[in-house]
Amino acid sequence: MEKFVSDLFTWLPHVGLTHFLIVSAVLFALGIYGIATRRNAIMVLMGVELVLNAANINFIAFSRYGGVNFDGQVAAIFVIILAAAEAAVALAIVLNIYNRFQTVNVDEVSALKE
Amino acid sequence: MELFDVVFFVFAFITVASAFIVVFSRNIIYSAFSLLFTFFGVAGLYVLLQADFLAVTQILIYVGGILVLMLFGVMLTNRVINVELKTGTMNTIPALLLVAIVAGTLSGLFYTTWKGVAAPEATLTSTTKTLGSMLMTSYLLPFEIASVILLVALIGAAMFARRKSKA
CATH class of the missing domain: 1.20.5 (Single alpha-helices involved in coiled-coils or other helix-helix interfaces)
Structure with a gap:
């Protein structure tokens, strides 16, 4: 246990691959929390964006630290493209839901029609 | 600690702290605007990882596009007569437990597996x-x-x- 703690304190100030990965793990967990707990559909979308950003940090961190190649960065570009498309379509759906049900709370919109 | 480490911790703090506000704030407008700081922090991390093009893309698309779209969504789906746009939460306790387990497991895995990986030399x-x-x-x-x-x-x-x- 003491060895683990002293390891932790020698590891912490020298930023390496793990630091980026742990930031992305925290971001991912927060995103999942937002998706699971929020009732407003737009807040759920914000949680999804957090998760996508966490994945992107992982892609780029591994592309930097796993030998210098750019495959990870290209993957991150595709993630960003799809995130933009997803946000547009999801917001269109949310607007339609609002027009029909006068609410965007996901737990109240459980029927396919009125 | 070198300058690189200090800058990393600044950006990591900005990212994680504003992500906390996004998830835990009751006011949806506060959430949307602190999402802005999360995206900026992530862009800073990209710069530290020598991904300059992606950092600029992140700011252009996420901040300039997706976040504005989100704000439009917020404004169009709430009656903006009252300034306070509260949103409710559900299943908070189970979700908190699940998320703590997920974050702990992932961090532990990352820490034990890739602790000693050094950055390969790369020219800027x-x-x-x-x-x-x-x-x-x-x-x-x-x-x-x-x-x-x-x-x-x-x-x-x-x-x-x-x-x-x-x-």
Whole structure:
């Protein structure tokens, strides 16, 4: 246990691959929390964006630290493209839901029609 | 600690702290605006990882595009007569437990597996040219598919969000 703690304190100030990965793990967990707990559909979308950003940090961190190649960065570009498309379509759906049900709370919109 | 480490901790703190506000704030406007700082923090991390093109793309698309879209969504789906736009939460305790377990497990895995990995030496060059030529050679097919998906998604979204005339 003491060895683990002293390891932790020698590891912490020298930023390496793990630091980026742990930031992305925290971001991912927060995103999942937002998706699971929020009732407003737009807040759920914000949680999804957090998760996508966490994945992107992982892609780029591994592309930097796993030998210098750019495959990870290209993957991150595709993630960003799809995130933009997803946000547009999801917001269109949310607007339609609002027009029909006068609410965007996901737990109240459980029927396919009125 | 070198300058690199200090800058990393600053950006990591900005990212994680504003992500906390996004998830835990009761006011949806506060959430949307602290999402802005999360995106900026992530862009800073990209710069530290020598991904300059992606950092700029992040700011352009996420902050300039997706976040503005989110704010439009917030404004169009709430009656903005009252300034306080509260949103409710549900299943808080189980979600908190689950998320703590997920974050702990992932961090532990990352820490034990890749603790000693050192950064390979890399000269600081712009990545834009390399990424552009990769998109036009080895990633040409995914690139074209992504562009078609983007076109279809945007046309579909425009069709979908259009106010229907009540006949």
